[in-house]
Amino acid sequence: MKQPELLYEGKAKQLFRTEDDDVVLMHYKDTATAFNNIKKATIAGKGVLNNKISAIIFGCLNEAGVPTHYIRRLNDRDQLCRRVEIIPLEIIVRNIVAGSLAKRLGLEEGFKPSNTIYDICYKSDALGDPLINDHHAVALGVVTYDELKQIYSMTARINEVLKSLFDRINITLVDFKIEFGRTSDGRIVLADEISPDTCRLWDKTTKERLDRDRFRRDMGRVREAYEVILDRLEALKK
Ligand code: TMP
Numbered sequence: 001m002k003q004p005e006l007l008y009e010g011k012a013k014q015l016f017r018t019e020d021d022d023v024v025l026m027h028y029k030d031t032a033t034a035f036n037n038i039k040k041a042t043i044a045g046k047g048v049l050n051n052k053i054s055a056i057i058f059g060c061l062n063e064a065g066v067p068t069h070y071i072r073r074l075n076d077r078d079q080l081c082r083r084v085e086i087i088p089l090e091i092i093v094r095n096i097v098a099g100s101l102a103k104r105l106g107l108e109e110g111f112k113p114s115n116t117i118y119d120i121c122y123k124s125d126a127l128g129d130p131l132i133n134d135h136h137a138v139a140l141g142v143v144t145y146d147e148l149k150q151i152y153s154m155t156a157r158i159n160e161v162l163k164s165l166f167d168r169i170n171i172t173l174v175d176f177k178i179e180f181g182r183t184s185d186g187r188i189v190l191a192d193e194i195s196p197d198t199c200r201l202w203d204k205t206t207k208e209r210l211d212r213d214r215f216r217r218d219m220g221r222v223r224e225a226y227e228v229i230l231d232r233l234e235a236l237k238k
Pocket of ligand 1: 090092098099100101121129175176177197198199200
């Protein structure tokens with residue numbers, strides 16, 4: 001059989017062409033990275049866990065009427081998605097202060113602000129994905145103000161759906177990063193993945209961190225934490 005053409009290779013995933021020009025195969029790898037690729041490791045089985053977790057989450061978002069690139073999961077490591085052109089922005093949503101925001105503002109991790117905080121980073125390896133604002137994004141020519149308005153409105157809805165999903169499995173959705181893309185017919189849809197690699201997820205009872213901070217901060221038991229998230233999400237379906 002002919003080897004499918006690799007369209008893109010990222011830190012944690014590969015994208016392959018399919019027979020349908022509008023559909024790509026997304027393959028999840030076991031690579032873990034942090035601090036703009038300075039720290040790297042392989043966590044056996046992480047790709048399988050993230051593929052399954054992200055598939056469940058995107059399935060929920062599709063059901064809730066959020067436009068996403070996700071079509072269906074094929075097997076342990078692969079899923080089919082609509083082909084999109086990624087908008088080079090990382091949209092970060094923060095329900096609780098943690099990570100870089102705690103450092104930047106001198107606030108304690110775990111502080112709950114009265115508002116939801118949105119950050120944007122410009123996806124550029126050369127620049128180290130700098131934090132930017134709406135005006136910078138428009139000046140860079142990567143979105144219009146109207147598109148940003150649409151992105152923020154979709155993001156607020158995604159946050160509502162995800163908060164209530166994680167509530168049901170006794171997890172606080174502290175913060176998360178999402179990316180959007182444009183389909184061939186020009187629609188903006190949620191793309192990439194949503195998993196413990198891209199979210200901060202704290203157990204509501206024990207406050208245990210069940211996300212990539214375990215890798216970033218050398219806390220150990222990374223795979224086990226991701227397994228807890230998948231087990232709880234799968235239990236919801238039963
Ligand atoms: P931060 O505290 O490092 O700014 O991260 C905020 C949230 O966004 C956290 O859940 C991790 C996620 N994130 C990514 O998934 N990829 C990134 O490149 C960045 C900067 C954050």
